Amino acid sequence: xxxxxxxxxxxxxxxxxxxxxxxxxxxxxxxxxxxxxxxxxxxxxxxxxxxxxxxxxxxxxxxxxxxxxxxxxxxxxxxxxxxxxxxxxxxxxxxxxxxxxxxxxxxxxxxxxxxxxxxxxxxxxxxxxxxxxxxxxxxxxxxxxxxxxxxxxxxxxxxxxxxxxxxxxxxxxxxxxxxxxxxxxxxxxxxxxxxxxxxxxxxxxxxxxxxxxxxxxxxxxxxxxxxxxxxxxxxxxxxxxxxxxxxxxxxxxxxxxxxxxxxxxxxxxxxxxxxxxxxxxxxxxxxxxxxxxxxxxxxxxxxxxxxxxxxxxxxxxxxxxxxxxxxxxxxxxxxxxxxxxxxxxxxxxxxxxxxxxxxxxxxxxxxxxxxxxxxxxxxxxxxxxxxxxxxxxxxxxxxxxxxxxxxxxxxxxxxxxxxxxxxxxxxxxxxxxxxxxxxxxxxxxxxxxxxxxxxxxxxxxxxxxxxxxxxxxxxxxxxxxxxxxxxxxxxxxxxxxxxxxxxxx
Amino acid sequence: xxxxxxxxxxxxxxxxxxxxxxxxxxxxxxxxxxxxxxxxxxxxxxxxxxxxxxxxxxxxxxxxxxxxxxxxxxxxxxxxxxxxxxxxxxxxxxxxxxxxxxxxxxxxxxxxxxxxxxxxxxxxxxxxxxxxxxxxxxxxxxxxxxxxxxxxxxxxxxxxxxxxxxxxxxxxxxxxxxxxxxxxxxxxxxxxxxxxxxxxxxxxxxxxxxxxxxxxxxxxxxxxxxxxxx
Numbered sequence: 001x002x003x004x005x006x007x008x009x010x011x012x013x014x015x016x017x018x019x020x021x022x023x024x025x026x027x028x029x030x031x032x033x034x035x036x037x038x039x040x041x042x043x044x045x046x047x048x049x050x051x052x053x054x055x056x057x058x059x060x061x062x063x064x065x066x067x068x069x070x071x072x073x074x075x076x077x078x079x080x081x082x083x084x085x086x087x088x089x090x091x092x093x094x095x096x097x098x099x100x101x102x103x104x105x106x107x108x109x110x111x112x113x114x115x116x117x118x119x120x121x122x123x124x125x126x127x128x129x130x131x132x133x134x135x136x137x138x139x140x141x142x143x144x145x146x147x148x149x150x151x152x153x154x155x156x157x158x159x160x161x162x163x164x165x166x167x168x169x170x171x172x173x174x175x176x177x178x179x180x181x182x183x184x185x186x187x188x189x190x191x192x193x194x195x196x197x198x199x200x201x202x203x204x205x206x207x208x209x210x211x212x213x214x215x216x217x218x219x220x221x222x223x224x225x226x227x228x229x230x231x232x233x234x235x236x237x238x239x240x241x242x243x244x245x246x247x248x249x250x251x252x253x254x255x256x257x258x259x260x261x262x263x264x265x266x267x268x269x270x271x272x273x274x275x276x277x278x279x280x281x282x283x284x285x286x287x288x289x290x291x292x293x294x295x296x297x298x299x300x301x302x303x304x305x306x307x308x309x310x311x312x313x314x315x316x317x318x319x320x321x322x323x324x325x326x327x328x329x330x331x332x333x334x335x336x337x338x339x340x341x342x343x344x345x346x347x348x349x350x351x352x353x354x355x356x357x358x359x360x361x362x363x364x365x366x367x368x369x370x371x372x373x374x375x376x377x378x379x380x381x382x383x384x385x386x387x388x389x390x391x392x393x394x395x396x397x398x399x400x401x402x403x404x405x406x407x408x409x410x411x412x413x414x415x416x417x418x419x420x421x422x423x424x425x426x427x428x429x430x431x432x433x434x435x436x437x438x439x440x441x442x443x444x445x446x447x448x449x450x451x452x453x454x455x456x457x458x459x460x461x462x463x464x465x466x467x468x469x470x471x472x473x474x475x476x477x478x479x480x481x482x483x484x485x486x487x488x489x490x491x492x493x494x495x496x497x498x499x500x501x502x503x504x505x
Numbered sequence: 506x507x508x509x510x511x512x513x514x515x516x517x518x519x520x521x522x523x524x525x526x527x528x529x530x531x532x533x534x535x536x537x538x539x540x541x542x543x544x545x546x547x548x549x550x551x552x553x554x555x556x557x558x559x560x561x562x563x564x565x566x567x568x569x570x571x572x573x574x575x576x577x578x579x580x581x582x583x584x585x586x587x588x589x590x591x592x593x594x595x596x597x598x599x600x601x602x603x604x605x606x607x608x609x610x611x612x613x614x615x616x617x618x619x620x621x622x623x624x625x626x627x628x629x630x631x632x633x634x635x636x637x638x639x640x641x642x643x644x645x646x647x648x649x650x651x652x653x654x655x656x657x658x659x660x661x662x663x664x665x666x667x668x669x670x671x672x673x674x675x676x677x678x679x680x681x682x683x684x685x686x687x688x689x690x691x692x693x694x695x696x697x698x699x700x701x702x703x704x705x706x707x708x709x710x711x712x713x714x715x716x717x718x719x720x721x722x723x724x725x726x727x728x729x730x731x732x733x734x735x
Contacts, residue, residue: 356588413584448687477675505559
């Protein structure tokens with residue numbers, strides 16, 4: 001895309017089309033010209049020249065600061081949009097590289113593919129130079145320097161740095177063809193290290209592979225529909241989803257996969273894309289379930305100027321054997337639970353739907369870790385079995401045990417942040433008598449403790465103080481878990497503070 | 506429902522004879538329970554009284570996972586559930602932004618027959634929590650057979666479709682035979698103020714093999730004597 005910057009600018013600016021505008025960037029010695037309009041080019045402005053030099057030629061140039069970041073963002077957006085031609089698209093500076101192996105026949109051969117690309121980019125108002133070549137380097141050279149053969153191209157088509165090119169020119173090697181005729185050994189000996197001419201040459205001739213990104217060995221399951229006419233009605237995405245889900249499920253079935261993550265991508269006519277993604281707790285290829293998950297998000301996709309293609313991709317798929325749940329269509333408990341988690345997570349977000357993830361720690365707030373429910377599918381087995389084995393073992397005559405099979409008694413509820421309370425207690429280490437929490441006075445009728453929990457010195461600062469936990473019961477029978485942080489004279493601060501941390505049921 | 510609670514003492518305030526006749530003090534006793542799993546509403550007498558949680562947990566079956574929904578205010582005001590203190594670790598916790606999301610999550614859970622129970626804590630009296638919303642939950646719970654507990658913290662008992670409505674507070678715990686100064690088994694003051702097919706009443710209950718009746722509130726001596734003789 002040789003004129004990307006100026007074309008992007010022209011789309012958003014309201015200068016008359018024939019005004020001599022130059023886009024400038026900050027250079028080491030003042031402003032440099034980054035891109036020029038056609039009118040400016042005719043009056044002698046060249047990209048790369050200094051603005052002051054250009055102004056000396058013609059003082060009427062209008063200088064506008066360029067915005068390389070937005071340009072890059074646009075290229076990124078266009079790269080995603082170019083997914084309509086090939087699943088493998090890579091951004092390369094101000095250009096795009098597509099792996100069109102085995103794709104071109106879908107668009108009427110390579111010539112048809114090039115035509116289609118040029119037409120669609122022209123419709124967006126961008127000039128593109130398209131070249132298809134057996135190697136990525138050759139395609140880059142042909143698209144930037146034109147022509148059908150690489151031999152007559154100038155050596156700078158090899159994308160070498162400026163000094164190397166200058167050296168080659170001085171040696172009389174001006175074209176790629178001339179370079180190819182040289183003995184490899186001599187070239188390799190003359191140009192070593194960073195300016196490796198041989199390697200660049202190999203990349204161009206295909207002797208050395210240059211893969212585009214990390215090419216996925218197994219392309220993710222994907223279903224695609226192209227629309228004859230851009231669809232602008234709001235239900236377009238939902239309707240496309242209805243058609244795409246069975247297509248994708250068929251592919252998943254053939255490959256014995258289940259989707260863990262699904263994306264519905266809508267390609268808009270203006271070169272942008274709309275995307276809706278969901279994740280599932282266990283691999284699934286049940287059309288009804290997948291559709292239900294995506295339906296809400298699909299309905300929110302805004303068609304803007306209209307969608308002209310939709311793709312549904314299972315970005316993350318796991319193996320799922322051909323399984324029949326039962327003769328009657330009644331999902332098993334575990335699967336039903338996973339579906340419930342999926343639905344809750346899609347609507348409320350993974351950080352709000354969680355399962356306990358116990359930590360090996362004595363600090364209560366650390367011990368009760370939480371993990372997103374959607375990413376802990378194998379959960380039910382272990383923890384539940386253990387909890388069942390533990391069971392409620394109290395009987396009527398027994399006092400409540402301090403420990404149940406090695407576990408300390410813990411409150412049912414924990415405050416997210418322990419709250420400071422005012423406590424009357426017998427110093428230095430006496431039991432609490434009365435405390436004030438949220439301005440309400442609680443007279444302590446019964447108290448049990450302390451249970452001392454030392455700070456975890458291996459991860460807390462050395463000034464962290466120990467905690468003495470008490471289970472207290474006030475006159476009304478309400479049971480709380482409070483602690484005193486620190487001791488008098490422990491050398492880690494002044495008088496100890498009291499906090500309330502939990503509520504017993 | 507699991508046989509986790511026993512009535513320790515107390516008389517039904519409005520229909521005393523029947524309950525007293527059926528249940529000796531200190532004897533295993535069944536809570537008045539609806540014939541099929543349905544929606545029950547629990548009012549905490551005070552938002553900073555966690556007693557209802559013990560009362561509720563003692564009645565839960567834990568073979569299957571629990572869905573526990575808390576809205577944001579409930580978490581801020583009376584704490585987040587703490588799995589090490591719960592009888593089961595097999596649960597899904599939902600932190601809902603508001604009552605609307607909480608009710609939606611509860612309804613999704615209640616429709617699913619793979620759960621042991623759905624517990625939803627809602628703070629105050631939100632507009633979305635009206636008769637229609639509770640009625641929907643009750644019907645869904647009865648259809649799927651998943652018991653649903655709607656816990657109201659700091660709320661008023663307005664119109665509701667719940668089949669049983671309780672008001673639960675902590676009661677002074679039973680005597681601890683090992684340490685006179687320490688709390689014993691927790692006890693709860695449970696008032697059933699509206700129920701379909703059951704007379705209202707008020708009991709003090711404690712956890713044991715079953716619910717046990719304890720001495721009426723304030724009469725600790727009776728409860729202790731009963732407990733020791735049992």
